[in-house]
Amino acid sequence: MTEQTSERSEAPETAAPAAAGLTRRALLGNAGAGLAVGAGAGAVGGWAVAAPRDGSRSDGAPALGQASVPFHGAHQAGIVQPAQARAQLAAFDLTPGTGRDGLRRLMKGWSETAALLARGEQAGAHENQIALDAGPCTLTVTFGFGAPLFDKTGLASQRPPQLAPLPDFPEDTIDRSRSDGDLWVQIGADDALVAFHALRVLQQQASGLATLRWQMSGFSRTPGATDRPRTPRNLMGQVDGTNNPRPADPDFAAKVFADGPGWLAGGSYVVFRRIRMLLDNWENLPTDRQERVIGRRKVDGAPLSGGTESTPVDLAKQNGDGLLAIPVDAHIRVAAPASNGGAAMLRRGFSFQDGLLPDGSLDAGLLFIAFQADPAHGFIPVQRRLARGDSLSRFLRHEASGLYAVPPGAPQGGYVGQALLEG
Secondary structure (H helix, E strand, O other), rough: OOOOOOOOOOOOOOOOHOOOOOHHHHHHHHHHOOOOOOOOEEEEOEEEEEEOOOOOOOOOOOOOEEOOOOOOOEEEEEEEEOOOEEEEEEEEEEEOOOOOHHHHHHHHHHHHHHHHHHHHOOOHHOOOOOOOOOOOOOOEEEEEEEOOOHHHHHHHOOHHHHHHOOOOOOOOOOHHHHHHOOEEEEEEEOHHHHHHHHHHHHHHOOOOOOOOOEEEOOOOOOOOOOOOOOOOOOOOOOOOOOOOOOOOOOOOOHHHHOOOOHOOOOOOOEEEEEEEOOHHHOOOOHHHHHHHHHOOOOOOOOOOOOOOOOOOOOOOOEOOOOOOOOOOHHHHHHHHHHHHOOOOOEEOEEEEEEEOOOOEEEEEEEEEEEEOOEEHHHHOHHHHHHHHHHHHHHHEEEEEEEEEOOOOOOOOOOOHHHHHHHO
């Protein structure tokens, strides 16, 4: 969890360039406040709003569940779009004998199903009626390939060097049974049943070809939950998403999307980490101490160097006593691009809460997801620095991990991974 690797936002940071100034909440819930969204086939920044099956709401705005994100495109959905209210994350392992042909059949089927579900349509032969009366609810399904997949399908020569195993970091307590995997799936939706339904359908469709290795559920802020668009907070109560790269930035693509090998051009790499927060310890700190650990004010997310949440951090600023306004071990200082050779990632994480541990403490924290052009120049150097000098690390435990290549999006009539599997 880092300023560079854990923050997410539903404000314009992650809206597509065409939607400058518009937020997901504005698109979905603020039509009555001066933003008109056509009920026919309007699309803004990759978000299409379809007409409700049973008509519009009484105020004329489209029903929230009818917002949709196209599955097909240059990049997979679920990367640049804001994090939805609910998430299902999972990894699958190929069954013995699946090979390249079986993987091709699976990815064709999964892509066809994901496209149907993204439109709010039924899932064909594997439909189980869990979300039968729901709309698409901004459903996105994103697929990634783990390093072992290439050996199992005779494609070792096509495995990019960027998929080398992540190094061991100090204080990691990684449970490998909840890590890694041949295939990674990220499902996001603004309705819990829609997200769960999508995972169940994909799992059933994989029968005989791949088995579920691990599965985790997450959540983020629900659209319309605040009086106006605000950056979400994590379970530590911190505003979390201020410094995410923005699609309108001139170097956004270079930070997020890979330029090769050929089958991966326009794709990305994703690092996944399950990070448990030691909330009992954290909540025992007074607010001013929490702020010095992070380097930001808790009430509004502004840096301790002054200004508002969006004010650039001034790492050289000193207080009247001559001490640095942002302590030397503050999270935002250690994770800042200026402290890590410009390393940056696009974070799209979700909170989780999985009950109690045997000692009575909460099993809760962050399902960290970070998309990047190259983990060797993104996650890895930042995490190494954090492990050495970030005061926030005392309150975190990294318990699961994964690294996956995320192929580019599928064109109409195609499927995710086609260039690799048919090249």
